[in-house]
Amino acid sequence: MPVQDLPTVDTAQQLGLLPEEYDRICEILGRQPNFTELSIFSVMWSEHCSYKNSIVWLKTLPRDSERMLAKAGEENAGLVDIGDGLACSFKIESHNHPSALEPYQGAATGVGGINRDIFTMGARPVAQLNSLRFGDPKKARTQWLIKGVVKGIGDYGNAFGIPTVGGEIYFDDCYHVNPLVNAFSAGIVKTDMTASATSYGVGNPVFIVGSATGKDGIHGAAFASKDITEDSAKDLPSVQVGDPFMEKLLLEATLEVLATKQVIGIQDMGAAGIICSTSEMSAKGEHGMDIWLDKVPMRQEGMVPFEILLSESQERMLIVVKKGAEAEVKAIFDKWDLNCAQIGVVTDTKRLKFHMHGELVADVPAHDLVLGGGAPVYHREYREPAYYQEFKKFDIDAVAEPTDYPAVARHLLSHPNICSRNWVSQQYDSMVGTDNMSTNQPSDAAVVRIKDTNKAIVITVDCNSRYVNADPEEGCAIAVAEAARNIVCSGGEPVAITNCLNFGNPYVPEVYWQFVSAIKGMKKGCEQFNTPVTGGNVSFYNQSSDEGPVFPTPTIGMLGLMDDVANRMTLHFREAGDLIYLIGTPKKDLASSEYLYSYHKVKKSPAPAFDLQEEYDVQAAIKSLIQQKLIRSAHDVSDGGLFVALAEAAMPGQLGFTVENKTDLRGDIFYFGESQSRVVVSVKREHKEAFEAAVGVAYQWLGQVTPTGFVLDGKVWLSTEEAIDLHESTLPSLLR
Known part of the structure; x- marks a missing residue:
C-alpha cells in the first residue's frame, strides 16, 4: 500500500x-x-x-415459524411462504436523519432503498406503506418537513410505479427536531426464483x-x-x-x-x-x-x-x-x-x-x-426513568367529566392525530397495478390481491408511541396486538412482522431501558400471535441536544395473509338499520388516550388497559364471525376511543348512528377511553340471533346505523355532514 x-x-x-x-x-x-x-x-x-x-x-x-424462508438478518429483507409456490418479501426501514435535514430527498431515497431491498430478493414490489411522525403541525418547520416528506414519498413511489396503499401519521412536540420517516415495502416472488x-x-x-x-x-x-x-x-x-x-x-x-x-x-x-x-x-x-x-x-x-x-x-x-x-x-x-x-x-x-x-x-x-x-457487541447499562413511576400515579377520578360532549367530539374528529389523511394519501398513487383492494372500500389494514390467485396479502404499520412512552413493554405489546387486530378486522391472518425501532441515544441509560423494555413487549406480543420477526431496522440517536429524545417508537410492520378474498372485511357501515355491537369489554380507563392527552392536557398516565389473552380471544372471535359471514363491517377501537371508531365507520357511507352507553362507566370513559381489545361491528338484523350465539366473547349491543346524524345517549352530538367536514378539513387548512 x-x-x-x-x-x-x-x-x-x-x-x-x-x-x-x-x-x-x-x-x-x-x-x-x-x-x-x-x-x-x-x-x-x-x-x-x-x-x-x-x-x-x-x-x-x-x-422462526413454518412459513419462514429467511430468518431475521439472513437476507436483504424477510421472506415468508404464502403457499402456491409463492413467497412474500417485506421490510421496513427508517430514513429519519436525512429527512430531518432535507425532507424531500430524505424521504424519496428511503422509499427507493426499501424497494431495492425487496427486489434484490427476486421479488417484484407490489405495495408500499409509510409511518411518519412530526412535531406541531401549526409550526412552520413541521409544515416544511411534512410537505417535503410527503412530496418525496409521492414523487418517488408514483414514478417508480408501486402503489402506496396505506400508512400512519402522528404529531407530537417530541418530534419537532427529529421527524420519523419509516418506509415499508412488500413484494411477491416464486419460491424457486428467490435471490x-x-x-x-x-x-x-x-x-x-x-x-x-x-x-x-x-x-x-x-x-x-x-x-x-x-x-x-x-x-x-x-x-x-x-x-x-x-x-x-x-x-x-x-x-x-x-x-x-x-x-x-x-x-x-x-x-x-x-x-x-x-x-x-x-x-x-x-x-x-x-x-x-x-x-x-x-x-x-x-x-x-x-x-x-x-x-x-x-x-x-x-x-x-x-x-x-x-x-x-x-x-x-x-x-x-x-x-x-x-x-x-x-x-x-x-x-x-x-x-x-x-x-x-x-x-x-x-x-x-x-x-x-x-x-x-455491547451490553449497555439501562435504568428505569423517574417518570415511569410518576405516570403510574395517575388518578382517573381526578379527571373532570366534560359538560359539553359535542365539543369533545369536535375536538377529536379535527385533531391532527385522528383527522382524515386524504391530504396526504391523494398525493400518492394507490391504484397503479390495479391490485389494491382498499382504496374505495376502506379497511383497518391494506389488502392487496396476489395476481393469478384468489389470495391477498394484508399489510399494516402500527405504533402508538404515546403508549410506548408511558410503558415501553406494555406499549410495544399493544403495537403488535393492534397490528394483528387491524389485519384480522380486514379478514386476514397475521403471519409475521418487520420492525423499525426508533429511539434516542442508546448511551443514555433511561433511553436504553425504553429500548430493552420495548423488545420484551414485542417478544411477548409476537409469541402470542405467532408472528415471528423477519428483520427490520434499528434507528437510535433520534434526539437533539435541546429537546431530548423522541418518544420511543417501535413501529410494527405486519404481514397478514387472506387465503380467500371473499373473506375480505371493510370498516364502514353498510346501510341504515344494521345493528351495531361492541365486541370486547370496555374498562374504567382513560390512560394515554388522545382525549386525556390533548383535551385535558394530562400528559402523565400509564398505557391503556390491556391483556394479551383477552386480545387473542377477541381476535379469534372476529376471525370466526367473518368466516361465518355474520358481520358486515369491523373496525378496531383505537385512537380517540369508541366514539371515533363509530364516526370512522359511519362517515365513508355518509351514514349516522344512534348508540347508548348501557354500562355504569362515565360517558367520557365509555366513549373516549382507549382500553384495548375492542372492535365495533355491524350486523344485519336477520343475523342478530346467529351472531349473538356465535360471538363467544364479551359483547354488547350499542344501537343501530341510521341515515344521518351522530346520536349518543339520546342527544345529537353532530350531524354527519359536520363530522365529515371537521374530519376532512383539518390537514388541508393546516398545510395549505
Whole structure:
C-alpha cells in the first residue's frame, strides 16, 4: 500500500469510533489502519450497520415459524411462504436523519432503498406503506418537513410505479427536531426464483450495476448514528439523491438477470455503499474479493478511495455472477441502458482488497466488519426513568367529566392525530397495478390481491408511541396486538412482522431501558400471535441536544395473509338499520388516550388497559364471525376511543348512528377511553340471533346505523355532514 500519514485515535473518534474500537481495529489488522481502512470500519461499525448496541436484545425476539424462508438478518429483507409456490418479501426501514435535514430527498431515497431491498430478493414490489411522525403541525418547520416528506414519498413511489396503499401519521412536540420517516415495502416472488445476498466461487466476477457513483451520502451510515445538532446541516452531503426512473429500469433489469439463473448473489448498495455490499456478501459466503475501485463508474472526477467505498449514491447494486456469464449479464443491463461494470473477482482469502490504479489502498478481513462477525457487541447499562413511576400515579377520578360532549367530539374528529389523511394519501398513487383492494372500500389494514390467485396479502404499520412512552413493554405489546387486530378486522391472518425501532441515544441509560423494555413487549406480543420477526431496522440517536429524545417508537410492520378474498372485511357501515355491537369489554380507563392527552392536557398516565389473552380471544372471535359471514363491517377501537371508531365507520357511507352507553362507566370513559381489545361491528338484523350465539366473547349491543346524524345517549352530538367536514378539513387548512 502507498505510504501515507496514518490516522490516530483522535481521527477515529472524529469518525464516530470509540478509543477501544480503534485499538480493536489495530489488533484485527496487526497494524495501524490507513485512513481508507479506518473509514471502512467507522461506517461498518456504526450503529446503523452493526447494531452493536441492540443486537444482544434483538436476538431474544422470536424469529422462526413454518412459513419462514429467511430468518431475521439472513437476507436483504424477510421472506415468508404464502403457499402456491409463492413467497412474500417485506421490510421496513427508517430514513429519519436525512429527512430531518432535507425532507424531500430524505424521504424519496428511503422509499427507493426499501424497494431495492425487496427486489434484490427476486421479488417484484407490489405495495408500499409509510409511518411518519412530526412535531406541531401549526409550526412552520413541521409544515416544511411534512410537505417535503410527503412530496418525496409521492414523487418517488408514483414514478417508480408501486402503489402506496396505506400508512400512519402522528404529531407530537417530541418530534419537532427529529421527524420519523419509516418506509415499508412488500413484494411477491416464486419460491424457486428467490435471490440471496452472498458471494462465493473463486474467480467469479463482481459487477456494480445501475447508477454512477458520486459523493452523495458519504458517511451517511455514521451520520445516522449520532444525535441531531445545530451543526447537522453541515452533513448535507450525507443525504442521498434519488432517481425513481433509474430505479424502475434497475428493477426490470435485475429481475431479468435473476431469471437467467446466472447470479450467485446480489445486494442493494444502501447504507455504506460498496463497502457494505462487498463485506456482507463476502462474509456470508465465507469468501473474499479483489476490487478495482478505478473501474467503478463515477459521475464526479477526482474521487478518492474512501469516497468511492462509502458513497451512498442511489440505484446501485452489487452482483456476483457465474464465471463465463459476463456477456449475457452485460447484455441485459445494456438493453436497459444501465451501467454494468466488472469491478472485481471473488477470492478464497476471506479478505477484501481494494485497489486504485494498480495500488492496494485497503486490505481488511470481511468477517470482522459485519454484524454477527467481528463487529463489536455491547451490553449497555439501562435504568428505569423517574417518570415511569410518576405516570403510574395517575388518578382517573381526578379527571373532570366534560359538560359539553359535542365539543369533545369536535375536538377529536379535527385533531391532527385522528383527522382524515386524504391530504396526504391523494398525493400518492394507490391504484397503479390495479391490485389494491382498499382504496374505495376502506379497511383497518391494506389488502392487496396476489395476481393469478384468489389470495391477498394484508399489510399494516402500527405504533402508538404515546403508549410506548408511558410503558415501553406494555406499549410495544399493544403495537403488535393492534397490528394483528387491524389485519384480522380486514379478514386476514397475521403471519409475521418487520420492525423499525426508533429511539434516542442508546448511551443514555433511561433511553436504553425504553429500548430493552420495548423488545420484551414485542417478544411477548409476537409469541402470542405467532408472528415471528423477519428483520427490520434499528434507528437510535433520534434526539437533539435541546429537546431530548423522541418518544420511543417501535413501529410494527405486519404481514397478514387472506387465503380467500371473499373473506375480505371493510370498516364502514353498510346501510341504515344494521345493528351495531361492541365486541370486547370496555374498562374504567382513560390512560394515554388522545382525549386525556390533548383535551385535558394530562400528559402523565400509564398505557391503556390491556391483556394479551383477552386480545387473542377477541381476535379469534372476529376471525370466526367473518368466516361465518355474520358481520358486515369491523373496525378496531383505537385512537380517540369508541366514539371515533363509530364516526370512522359511519362517515365513508355518509351514514349516522344512534348508540347508548348501557354500562355504569362515565360517558367520557365509555366513549373516549382507549382500553384495548375492542372492535365495533355491524350486523344485519336477520343475523342478530346467529351472531349473538356465535360471538363467544364479551359483547354488547350499542344501537343501530341510521341515515344521518351522530346520536349518543339520546342527544345529537353532530350531524354527519359536520363530522365529515371537521374530519376532512383539518390537514388541508393546516398545510395549505
